[in-house]
Amino acid sequence: xxxxxxxxxxxxxxxxxxxxxxxxxxxxxxxxxxxxxxxxxxxxxxxxxxxxxxxxxxxxxxxxxxxxxxxxxxxxxxxxxxxxxxxxxxxxxxxxxxxxxxxxxxxxxxxxxxxxxxxxxxxxxxxxxxxxxxxxxxxxxxxxxxxxxxxxxxxxxxxxxxxxxxxxxxxxxxxxxxxxxxxxxxxxxxxxxxxxxxxxxxxxxxxxxxxxxxxxxxxxxxxxxxxxxxxxxxxxxxxxxxxxxxxxxxxxxxxxxxxxxxxxxxxxxxxxxxxxxxxxxxxxxxxxxxxxxxxxxxxxxxxxxxxxxxxxxxxxxxxxxxxxxxxxxxxxxxxxxxxxxxxxxxxxxxxxxxxxxxxxxxxxxxxxxxxxxxxxxxxxxxxxxxxxxxxxxxxxxxxxxxxxxxxxxxxxxxxxxxxxxxxxxxxxxxxxxxxxxxxxxxxxxxxxxxxxxxxxxxxxxxxxxxxxxxxxxxxxxxxxxxxxxxxxxxxxxxxxxxxxxxxxxxxxxxxxxxxxxxxxxxxxxxxxxxxxxxxxxxx
Numbered sequence: 185x186x187x188x189x190x191x192x193x194x195x196x197x198x199x200x201x202x203x204x205x206x207x208x209x210x211x212x213x214x215x216x217x218x219x220x221x222x223x224x225x226x227x228x229x230x231x232x233x234x235x236x237x238x239x240x241x242x243x244x245x246x247x248x249x250x251x252x253x254x255x256x257x258x259x260x261x262x263x264x265x266x267x268x269x270x271x272x273x274x275x276x277x278x279x280x281x282x283x284x285x286x287x288x289x290x291x292x293x294x295x296x297x298x299x300x301x302x303x304x305x306x307x308x309x310x311x312x313x314x315x316x317x318x319x320x321x322x323x324x325x326x327x328x329x330x331x332x333x334x335x336x337x338x339x340x341x342x343x344x345x346x347x348x349x350x351x352x353x354x355x356x357x358x359x360x361x362x363x364x365x366x367x368x369x370x371x372x373x374x375x376x377x378x379x380x381x382x383x384x385x386x387x388x389x390x391x392x393x394x395x396x397x398x399x400x401x402x403x404x405x406x407x408x409x410x411x412x413x414x415x416x417x418x419x420x421x422x423x424x425x426x427x428x429x430x431x432x433x434x435x436x437x438x439x440x441x442x443x444x445x446x447x448x449x450x451x452x453x454x455x456x457x458x459x460x461x462x463x464x465x466x467x468x469x470x471x472x473x474x475x476x477x478x479x480x481x482x483x484x485x486x487x488x489x490x491x492x493x494x495x496x497x498x499x500x501x502x503x504x505x506x507x508x509x510x511x512x513x514x515x516x517x518x519x520x521x522x523x524x525x526x527x528x529x530x531x532x533x534x535x536x537x538x539x540x541x542x543x544x545x546x547x548x549x550x551x552x553x554x555x556x557x558x559x560x561x562x563x564x565x566x567x568x569x570x571x572x573x574x575x576x577x578x579x580x581x582x583x584x585x586x587x588x589x590x591x592x593x594x595x596x597x598x599x600x601x602x603x604x605x606x607x608x609x610x611x612x613x614x615x616x617x618x619x620x621x622x623x624x625x626x627x628x629x630x631x632x633x634x635x636x637x638x639x640x641x642x643x644x645x646x647x648x649x650x651x652x653x654x655x656x657x658x659x660x661x662x663x664x665x666x667x668x669x670x671x672x673x674x675x676x677x678x679x680x681x682x683x684x685x686x687x688x689x690x691x692x693x694x695x696x697x698x699x700x701x702x703x704x705x706x707x708x709x710x711x712x713x714x715x716x717x718x719x720x721x722x723x
Contacts, residue, residue: 321488325545325568328484329601332385333475340388343593344506347391350405352376362395365406366449366457373457381409382468384420384480385599389468394457403505406446413439413467415497420471420480420599428470438467484599492535494598495566499558500531503594507586508556514579515556528555529631533692533702534562537629540686540704541655543567545603547626550574552612552643557584557605559629561591564603571605572621574612581609613642622650633659633693644677647707656681656705659688663705669715679712681705 331339352375354361364375380389392405417426417439431437435444441463449456474480508515529537543549545568551559554573564571575581584607595602612618622628628650632640644662656662663678665685673679688700 320542320544322544322567323488325488327487327490327568327600328481329385329596329599332387332596332599332601333481335386339596341593341596342589343388343390343597344590345391346403346405346408346506347378347393349506349510350395350397350403351393352395360398361402362393362397365394365396365446366460368449368452368454369457370454377457377461379461379464380468381412381464382471383412383597383599384416384471384475384484385597386475387596390597394460403509406442408501409464410439410442411497411501413442415494416471419491419494420483421474422479422483425470425474425479429467438463438470480599490566490600492531492566495535495562496531498565498594498598498600499561499591503561503587503590504556504558507590508583511583514583527631527633528558528694529629530692530694531558531562533688534559535566536692537657538563538567538627541627541657543569543627545569548572548621548624549627549629550618550621550625551629551631552618553631553635554584554607555580555631557587557607560584560605560607561587561602563627564591564605565595565600568601568603569627570603572608572618572625573606574608574610574615574618576609576611578609581607585609613646619649622646625650625654627655627657630656630658633695635660648677648680650707652707652709654707656707658703658705659693659700661685661703661705665703669712671719674712674715674719679715680707680709682708682711 350362352360352362352364366373369375376393376395378391378393380391382389392409395405397404413429417429421429427437429438430440432440435441442460445456445460445463449460471480537543543563547567547569548571549560549563549567549569550572551563552574554560554575555577557573557575560571560573563569573584575584588605588607591602591605608615608617610618628647630643632643635643640660640662647656647662650656661683663681663683665683667678667683669676669679683703683705686702686704688702690697690699693700
């Protein structure tokens with residue numbers, strides 16, 4: 185049997201399956217980048233220009249301009265933008281800081297000293313010139329106290345020495361409040377020696393015991409010794425003598441010497457105590473020399489006002505620290521939600537008040553609700569004015585009397601003559617002495633932050649009797665800055681006052697560090713008198 189031809193051979197299983205299966209058509213889309221046809225140039229208009237074809241109608245019946253692109257009916261394939269994760273405030277800030285395009289409007293030309301001034305220099309912030317407040321000089325103020333520099337008079341005023349409030353015998357809550365500062369001693373050294381520090385005047389020296397507090401917040405004798413020396417160098421000595429006290433160039437200053445020996449004493453270095461005491465004696469000798477040659481007296485005679493830093497050191501760091509601080513718990517007891525709430529105006533704020541009211545040494549200052557008396561003492565020391573205060577609460581008044589007793593001795597030590605001080609215990613609405621002082625007062629201070637509305641209203645009638653031009657400073661206004669005199673309120677007592685609202689910054693009051701307002705009022709009847717004349721013209 186012969187072989188079969190290819191056409192007659194039996195098909196395989198795969199071939200039979202392929203023969204029966206329907207044909208599949210596979211399509212593939214290929215993108216072809218065609219070369220764009222050149223656009224015909226627009227012929228210039230003229231006699232040979234061809235007429236433009238009419239625009240094709242839109243499907244909605246309107247004509248479409250051929251230059252307007254046709255909107256695609258196909259949905260956009262671009263993914264939607266993800267929302268920014270930046271905080272909203274940062275985005276706003278960046279938007280605010282973004283440089284804006286210059287306005288097409290005519291701008292003011294910039295003038296520079298050179299045509300080559302760079303853009304970087306132009307972008308630098310310009311400092312605003314600060315115009316200082318004009319302050320009149322008190323020609324009558326005599327800062328130096330001649331009696332404090334008399335070598336003939338042996339004046340010893342009662343005072344609280346540093347030794348009295350910081351010594352090794354004080355026991356508090358069953359333990360020693362103070363410990364020896366120098367512990368590594370030589371054979372002849374005392375454990376807690378007492379030394380004396382010379383002040384600028386010729387009166388007695390102050391006694392200090394070289395101890396350190398168990399509680400770091402308590403009074404530190406060695407820190408005050410260094411602070412005294414720095415104050416004397418700054419305000420009482422000539423530049424050459426001051427450099428001997430505070431020079432830091434080679435560590436030769438006496439303050440640096442004392443500080444170095446104190447640090448060595450804390451580390452247990454033998455001999456540090458003797459070297460410390462020797463440094464104090466060298467300082468004492470220098471101050472005595474400068475007092476006798478007239479340097480200190482001349483420096484004081486150049487002052488017509490006591491600088492705030494010196495004021496703070498005398499009142500806050502010395503008088504207050506020796507009288508109020510040991511018993512500060514007494515002023516923490518008060519009646520809440522009443523007029524008997526205690527709070528202090530701080531030295532920086534008071535100094536600003538004295539300057540803006542132009543308080544001088546021949547004028548009268550009174551503080552209604554004077555607390556422990558800080559405002560009264562500062563007015564007398566800083567400006568030399570006759571200063572009064574009245575406090576109704578028992579505990580603050582008790583501390584105020586302690587300060588009033590210590591204050592003259594401290595001023596005497598520093599050779600300064602303050603104004604007279606008078607601290608009264610009583611109700612300022614009923615006290616006759618206060619009523620008489622108010623009639624001649626030039627500056628009246630009322631810390632009425634916590635006063636009731638009833639008490640503030642009563643004070644408005646008190647101010648009717650003060651003299652014309654008197655300054656009234658308060659933390660709440662007696663006359664609102666928006667108050668206007670009208671027929672309906674012509675008899676209101678605040679009509680005799682003018683008022684200016686001013687800003688109070690942080691660090692100006694004891695009860696909060698937040699900024700606030702204060703009010704500078706003056707007895708000025710001009711506005712009321714003019715209004716009354718206007719009313720009479722219509723009658």
